[in-house]
Amino acid sequence: MKPEEISLQTMKFYNNDGCRRCNETGYKGRIGIYEVLEIDTPLINLINQRATVEDIRNYATKNNMITMLQDGIVKAKKGITTIEEVLRVTRE
Numbered sequence: 463m464k465p466e467e468i469s470l471q472t473m474k475f476y477n478n479d480g481c482r483r484c485n486e487t488g489y490k491g492r493i494g495i496y497e498v499l500e501i502d503t504p505l506i507n508l509i510n511q512r513a514t515v516e517d518i519r520n521y522a523t524k525n526n527m528i529t530m531l532q533d534g535i536v537k538a539k540k541g542i543t544t545i546e547e548v549l550r551v552t553r554e
Contacts, residue, residue, distance in 0.1 A: 493542055495534040495551065499527055 484490045499505075499522050508518055523529070528536075534548030 493537065495530050495537060495543075495548065497528065497530040497533065500525075 502525075505518070505521060508521055513521075531548065531552045534543065534552055535545070537543050538545045538548050
């Protein structure tokens, strides 16, 4: 992905205006947003050393793991969902 494609200043987001086909919800069907953490040897070592969640998160993001929030923002940018829905489902 190009840096300009992930810049919040240049992203275009969509509204979830409804219609009769979607029962005025603005959504049709469901799509997941995902976060996948690939387990490799350095990560296994971190886990075995009882690394903190923050250490594991830092390792994962430095090694190109895409978070659920990032995946959701990409899907919102593509018009698959809205940023409001992404924020709703990714808040803990």
